[in-house]
Amino acid sequence: MIKGSMVAIVTPFKDDGSFDEETYRSLIDFQIxxxxxxxxxxxxxxxxxxxxFQEHARVIEVCIDQVAKRVPVIAGTGANSTSEAIELSRSAEKLGADGLLLVCPYYNKPSQEGIYRHYKTLAEVVSLPQVLYNVPGRTGINIAADTTVRLAEISNIVAIKEASGNLTQVSEILARAGDKIEVLSGDDFLTFPMMACGAKGVISVTANVAPKAVKDMVVAVQENRWEDARKMHLDLLELHSTMFIDANPVPVKTTLSLMGKSGATLRLPLCEMSADKLETLKGVLKKYKLI
Known part of the structure; x- marks a missing residue:
């Protein structure tokens, strides 16, 4: 269920900052x-x-409704408080999510034992398949390979989204627990090398704007068309990198706006990108014929 080309989808907002349900539904259909x-x-x-919390539940509810069982919905329900993560996860379970994406507790910088107990507790109280999410650049703490290997022994912890950028760590997880936990790329520009090591797919930012291109590269790897996949990976590299010339999701939301698919409204403290970055973005998007 949790493999292939998956999109970490944006949440579109109206000009007044409220959730834009109509646009969200159209973006979901575009993906599928x-x-x-x-x-x-x-x-x-x-x-x-x-x-x-109320908006969080509504975004997940609309997603599940619009997807209508056509593909799995893996709801992000992580928090830096275990009790809050439990509340969000139980809500997603009641709404009908197929699985959960659980970011490593951020800001409070728990020990590896604290990380282990956080995820173990969630797995014990929420029965859905769970995907660990390691993104130390955002959270301030890395889920060590040893901790992932320990957590892989828990039956409903089924995958990890690895965005550490550390291929050695990814390889160690696969070598020690690849038969117990799926590894997913959390960095678009590392999807190909990670899948070459044994990862099963990507939870992608770039797929918001170029879903077919991301899917085609993943399928090429799945079909062992390595030369095709390598070429697609290299062809997409500049687009992947440009999606991170500012804090995510600023570039991807700006791109969707330029493509006419969504507004560019962000919530503070995120704001629009600078004029020079916008010109860089436009140049790359024209190169890829997205605008």
Whole structure:
């Protein structure tokens, strides 16, 4: 269920900052029509840090309704408080999510034992398949390979989204626990090398704007068409990098706006990119014929 080309989908807002449900539904259809294997709402790209609990539930509810069982919905329900993560996760379970994406507790910098107990507790009280999310550049703490290997012994912890950028760590997880936990790329520009090591797919930012291209590269790896996949990876590299010339999701939301698919409204403290970065973005998007 949790494999292939999955999108960490944006949460579109109206000009007044409220959730734009109509646009969200159209973005979901755009993804499914272009072969995306799973929708991941309320992740980092979905601005989970600035949506309240009520909005969080509504975004997931609309996603599940619009997807209508066509692909899995893996709901982002992580928090830096274990009790809050439990509340968000139970809500997503009741709404009908197929799985959970659980970011490593951020800001408070727990020990590896604290990280282990956080995820173990969640797994014990919420029965859905759970995906660990390691993104130390955002959280301030790395989920060590040893901790992931320990957590892989828990039956409903089924995958980890690895965005550490550390291929050695990824390889160690696969070598020691690859038969117990799936590894997913959390960095678009590392999807190909990670899949070459044994990762099963990507939870992608770039797929928001180029879902077919991301899916085609993943399928090429799945079909062992390595030369095709390598070429697609290298061809997409500049687009992947440009999606991170500013804090995610600023570039991807700006891109969707330029493509006419969504507004560019962000919630503070995120704001529009500088004029020079915008010109750089436009140049790359023209190169890829996205605008």
């Amino acid at each position: 029509e272009n072969g995306t294997d799973a929708i991941v709402p309320c992740g980092t790209t979905g601005e989970s840090a600035t949506i309240d």
